[in-house]
Amino acid sequence: MNLLLFSILSIFCLLPRGGYCQQAPEEKRITFEDYYQFGKNEYTDKNWPDCVAFMKRAIDDFKQYQDDTVSCRKKCNRQVKSATSSEFQKILKYHETSEIALCLLRCRKDMFGDHQTVRKMSTYHDMEERKPYQYMHICYYHQGELALAVQSAYTFLVANPDDKDIMQSLNWYMERDGYSDEMLIDMERKDHEAKFMNGVAAYDEQDWGRCVHEFESALEKSIIQDEKCRILCQDKIDWSVVNGNPEIDILLASMRANVLRCEHNCLYKLARINGYYVGNLIAAHFEYLHFCRFKLQRGAEAAQAVANYLLFDDNPLMKRNKYFYGKQYKKPELFTPSPEMVQIYEKRELESRYLNFMETRFVIKDGELPPEQADDHNPLSTDFHVEDNFQYSEIQNLMTSSECKILRAEFETKERDAFVKELERRVKNLWPNSKFSSVSCGKHVREAKCKRAIVFSSEPNDCGEWLGKWFTGCVVVFCDEPKELE
Numbered sequence: 014m015n016l017l018l019f020s021i022l023s024i025f026c027l028l029p030r031g032g033y034c035q036q037a038p039e040e041k042r043i044t045f046e047d048y049y050q051f052g053k054n055e056y057t058d059k060n061w062p063d064c065v066a067f068m069k070r071a072i073d074d075f076k077q078y079q080d081d082t083v084s085c086r087k088k089c090n091r092q093v094k095s096a097t098s099s100e101f102q103k104i105l106k107y108h109e110t111s112e113i114a115l116c117l118l119r120c121r122k123d124m125f126g127d128h129q130t131v132r133k134m135s136t137y138h139d140m141e142e143r144k145p146y147q148y149m150h151i152c153y154y155h156q157g158e159l160a161l162a163v164q165s166a167y168t169f170l171v172a173n174p175d176d177k178d179i180m181q182s183l184n185w186y187m188e189r190d191g192y193s194d195e196m197l198i199d200m201e202r203k204d205h206e207a208k209f210m211n212g213v214a215a216y217d218e219q220d221w222g223r224c225v226h227e228f229e230s231a232l233e234k235s236i237i238q239d240e241k242c243r244i245l246c247q248d249k250i251d252w253s254v255v256n257g258n259p260e261i262d263i264l265l266a267s268m269r270a271n272v273l274r275c276e277h278n279c280l281y282k283l284a285r286i287n288g289y290y291v292g293n294l295i296a297a298h299f300e301y302l303h304f305c306r307f308k309l310q311r312g313a314e315a316a317q318a319v320a321n322y323l324l325f326d327d328n329p330l331m332k333r334n335k336y337f338y339g340k341q342y343k344k345p346e347l348f349t350p351s352p353e354m355v356q357i358y359e360k361r362e363l364e365s366r367y368l369n370f371m372e373t374r375f376v377i378k379d380g381e382l383p384p385e386q387a388d389d390h391n392p393l394s395t396d397f398h399v400e401d402n403f404q405y406s407e408i409q410n411l412m413t414s415s416e417c418k419i420l421r422a423e424f425e426t427k428e429r430d431a432f433v434k435e436l437e438r439r440v441k442n443l444w445p446n447s448k449f450s451s452v453s454c455g456k457h458v459r460e461a462k463c464k465r466a467i468v469f470s471s472e473p474n475d476c477g478e479w480l481g482k483w484f485t486g487c488v489v490v491f492c493d494e495p496k497e498l499e
Contacts, residue, residue, distance in 0.1 A: 042125070042126050044074060044078070045070075045071045045072075045074035045075040045078060045136070045140060046071075046131065046132055046133060046136045048067045048068070048070045048071035048074060049067070049068070049071040049136055049139065049140070049145065050136075051063075051067040052064050052065075052066075052067030052068040052071060052145065052148060053148065055067060056148045056151070056152060059155070061152040061153075061155040061156050062152075062156065064148060064149070064152040065149055065152045065153060065156070068145040068146075068148055068149050068152070069145075069149075071140070071145055072140070072145055075140040078125075079241075079245060081124040081125070082121075082244070082245060082248050083241050083244045083245065084120075084124075085116075085117055085120035085121055085124060086117070086244045086247065086248075087244070088116070088120060089113045089116035089117050089120060090113065092116060093109060093112045093113050093116060094109075095109060096108070096109050134249070137249065142172055142173065143168060143169050143171075143172045143173070143201060144169075146165040146166070146168045146169035146200075147169050147179065149161075149165040150162045150163070150165035150166035150169065150179075150182065151182075153165055154186075159186065159189055159191050159192065159196070160196045162186060163183070163186050163187075163192065163196035163197065164196060164197075164198045164200055165200070166179055166182050166183045166186060167183060167196075167197045167198065167199060168198075168199050168200045168201050170183060170288065171199045171201070171202075171285075171287060171288040172201070172285075172288075174288045199287060199288075202287070203234075203238055203283075204234045204238075205231050205234035205235040205237075205238050205283065206286050206287060208227050208228070208230045208231035208234055209227075209228070209231040209235075209286050209291075209297075209298070210286065210287060211223075211227040211231075212224055212227035212228040212231055212298075212301055213301070215227055215305075216301050216304075216305060219308075221305045221306075221308040221309050222309065224301060224302075224305035225302060225305045225306055225309065228298050228301050228302045228305070229302070231298060232295070232298040232302075235280075235283060235294055235295070235298070236357075238279075238283050239279050239280055239283060242276075242279035242282065242283065243275075243276040243279055246272050246275035246276045246279070247272055249272075249275060250268060250271065250272065266371070266375075270367075270368065270371040270375075273364060273367065273368060274368055276364070277361065277364045277365070277368060280293075280294045280295065280361075281294075284297070292326070293325045293326045295321075295324075295325050295354070295357065296321075296322045296324075296325040296326040296328075299318040299319070299321045299322035300322060300331070302315075302318040303315045303316075303318035303319045303322065303331075303334060306318060307338075312338070312341075312342050312347070313347050315338065316335075316338050316342060316344075316347035316348050317347065317348070317349065317350065317351060319331060319334050319335045319338060319348060320335075320348040320349055320350040320401070321350045321351060321354040323335070323350075323401055324350050324354055324355065324358040324399060325358060327403075327495070328464075328465050328493075329444060329465055329466065329467045329493050330465065330466060330481060330482055332401075332403055332405075333467075333468075333479050333480070333481055334481075335348060335401070335405070336405050336408065336479055337479075339405065348401065350399060355399055358397075358399065359397045359399075362397060363393070363395065366393055366394065367393060370388075370393070374386075374389060403443070404443060407442075407443060408443075408477070408479050409477060411436065411439050411440065411469065411477050412436065412469065412471070412476055412477040413476070413477075414473070414476050416432055416436070416476075417470075417471040417472070417473070417476035417477065417487075418471075418473075419432050420432070420433075420452055420471035420487065420489055421454060421471050421472075421487045429452070433449055433452065433489070434449075436449075436489065437449045437491065440467065440491050444467060444491070444493045446493055446494050446495045447467060447491045447492065447493045447494070448491060448492055448494060449489075449490075449491055450462065450463060450466075450490040450491055450492045451489070451490045452471075452487075452488075452489050452490075453487070453488060453490075454486065454487035454488075455485065455486070456485060456486070457485065458483055458484070458485055459483070459484060459485070460482055460483050461482045461483075461484075461490050461492075462490075462492075463490075463492035463493075463494075465492060465493040465494070465495075466482050466490055466491070466492060466493075467490070467491040467492070467493060468480040468481065468482065468484055468488050468489075468490050468491075469488060469489050470484070470486060470487065470488055471487040471488060471489055472486045472487050
């Protein structure tokens with residue numbers, strides 16, 4: 014073993030406490046920042062075994078650092094009692110914050126000793142972006158360990174899907190003797206990802222009971238991961254937003270917005286499942302759950318899954334599912350979102366309002382702030398509307414039998430073109446951002462080309478019927494293109 018590696022590892026005792034070995038006070042604590050730099054040094058010196066050893070230790074130590082940071086924050090939030098008096102709310106809140114700060118200082122002292130903060134945030138971000146694996150795949154390959162080289166390269170690729178160099182390396186590995194697809198393992202896959210992928214597999218296999226179980230478990234684990242991510246945001250202050258010597262309220266506003274933006278983005282980060290972005294993570298679970306529950310004849314639960322989905326995404330395809338279930342069950346009260354999902358929705362909506370205020374009112378252009386507005390002095394609105402006020406009853410009035418016949422014309426005509434424009438106007442009354450996509454007829458199964466498709470049948474027997482993204486026969490398709498939802 015390299016002498017440097019041996020001397021560093023020998024510092025650690027045989028029985029580490031919480032991943033950090035207790036050392037004599039005068040001894041320097043070795044952290045993931047040190048291990049990462051040691052690993053890069055060994056990589057430069059082409060010392061492949063020690064490159065791997067240091068990088069692996071950096072990864073393990075970073076995970077322990079995050080776990081201990083979350084543990085301290087949870088402990089202190091639990092121990093410190095919230096102030097109840099409204100008369101002296103400001104000073105009481107100051108005191109509460111001070112008690113939490115004191116608790117954190119003591120906890121972090123116990124966990125990390127004198128090294129309580131990260132020296133270089135760039136290293137922290139490298140660890141989050143799985144940069145050690147960018148080195149490890151090369152180090153493993155030079156040791157003749159193809160499987161581990163592939164796993165490391167793939168692990169980095171999942172978090173960095175646009176990295177051309179790692180893709181090129183992975184393609185090169187795939188051409189080596191001994192390669193197999195079983196080597197494509199993400200070594201950093203989180204529990205919620207594994208459960209989500211298991212749910213998709215069950216859905217594809219039409220194993221509806223397992224589908225429900227896996228997605229319910231995936232949703233529970235996603236919420237836990239979101240909580241952990243949010244706590245870690247409080248340990249990643251971006252001091253670059255501080256300019257000069259601002260007043261305390263200006264400083265706190267910048268810091269709080271920075272932390273809240275990080276917290277709000279956690280679900281977006283967690284929505285990358287096996288390298289693929291699934292969109293709104295909460296909604297993505299209910300996109301599968303409603304159908305699997307329906308197949309199990311659990312109609313009430315399927316309806317609630319649809320309502321939960323629509324809290325986070327107003328995709329016309331899900332509204333169509335509600336339209337379909339509504340005609341079948343004839344009980345509007347079934348489409349009531351769960352209290353837990355309403356709470357998550359309201360929290361995220363309030364965060365969006367706050368961040369929007371910060372990002373629009375604190376913009377300095379040509380040395381000037383935006384003109385003063387009345388809302389600059391009003392409290393943040395806490396009014397929420399969770400009701401689905403879409404006019405489902407208007408769907409049946411979009412087309413008549415004679416108009417459907419115009420759409421079924423074998424050739425394009427002026428009459429059909431004129432009606433398509435008229436129909437687009439009607440559809441825009443329901444979906445203001447919709448655009449006409451296509452008119453077609455055919456016996457084969459087809460799929461709408463847009464992700465937020467609005468499909469209507471023009472067949473004689475079901476003229477104007479609202480269809481899903483897969484269809485046969487004669488149809489007219491529109492695409493909804495709204496602004497990105499928070």
